[in-house]
Amino acid sequence: GAVVSQHPSRVICKSGTSVKIECRSLDFQATTMFWYRQFPKQSLMLMATSNEGSKATYEQGVEKDKFLINHASLTLSTLTVTSAHPEDSSFYICSAPRDTNTGELFFGEGSRLTVL
Amino acid sequence: GNSVTQMEGPVTLSEEAFLTINCTYTATGYPSLFWYVQYPGEGLQLLLKATKADDKGSNKGFEATYRKETTSFHLEKGSVQVSDSAVYFCALSERGNKLTFGTGTQLKVEL
Numbered sequence: 001g002a003v004v005s006q007h008p009s010r011v012i013c014k015s016g017t018s019v020k021i022e023c024r025s026l027d028f029q030a031t032t033m034f035w036y037r038q039f040p041k042q043s044l045m046l047m048a049t050s051n052e053g054s055k056a057t058y059e060q061g062v063e064k065d066k067f068l069i070n071h072a073s074l075t076l077s078t079l080t081v082t083s084a085h086p087e088d089s090s091f092y093i094c095s096a097p098r099d100t101n102t103g104e105l106f107f108g109e110g111s112r113l114t115v116l
Numbered sequence: 117g118n119s120v121t122q123m124e125g126p127v128t129l130s131e132e133a134f135l136t137i138n139c140t141y142t143a144t145g146y147p148s149l150f151w152y153v154q155y156p157g158e159g160l161q162l163l164l165k166a167t168k169a170d171d172k173g174s175n176k177g178f179e180a181t182y183r184k185e186t187t188s189f190h191l192e193k194g195s196v197q198v199s200d201s202a203v204y205f206c207a208l209s210e211r212g213n214k215l216t217f218g219t220g221t222q223l224k225v226e227l
Contacts, residue, residue: 044220
């Protein structure tokens with residue numbers, strides 16, 4: 001079964017509103033989670049690393065104020081897309097490492113955001 | 117920086133055909149290498165991995181060998197099935213758990 005869960009799986013919102021996406025590790029604790037954005041031609045772009053108890057680390061070119069990340073607990077990270085615009089429409093995927101030695105990540109099912 | 121290059125898709129094969137999806141990488145050190153698969157409507161799942169040179173990862177009939185001399189990690193399967201239709205991502209991890217992905221290759225297997 002799934003070990004990382006995302007919610008919601010699909011969300012449609014109006015331009016200018018904010019949307020929150022949750023990512024939970026189900027049977028393990030994750031001090032670090034990763035947020036990816038998947039573009040229509042399939043490429044996965046790492047947006048940021050979510051760190052429990054400290055600020056997220058954003059990749060170059062990712063707007064911190066647009067994509068707010070909060071790692072509220074050892075099993076929950078949230079991504080909030082603020083003042084969403086149609087160009088923010090995408091598939092957002094979170095992941096968490098259960099084995100910090102091997103680099104293996106477990107991925108959530110993804111959240112499809114559509115901004116009208 | 118690190119990068120992963122994989123062949124563009126879509127790749128369309130008949131059932132029982134041989135599959136190869138090429139993947140090459142650029143890294144400054146000695147990365148771990150992975151193949152992830154994304155079935156329609158689902159999240160990414162780890163298919164196989166190799167953590168050092170000459171290691172062979174295998175799972176569900178798929179194989180890939182970590183070739184340091186050619187910086188490659190090509191995915192192969194001797195006989196594909198319709199159920200193998202998915203998008204396949206090659207990836208590497210050099211420090212911690214930060215993955216660098218290739219662009220993905222869509223595989224379509226037809227009867």
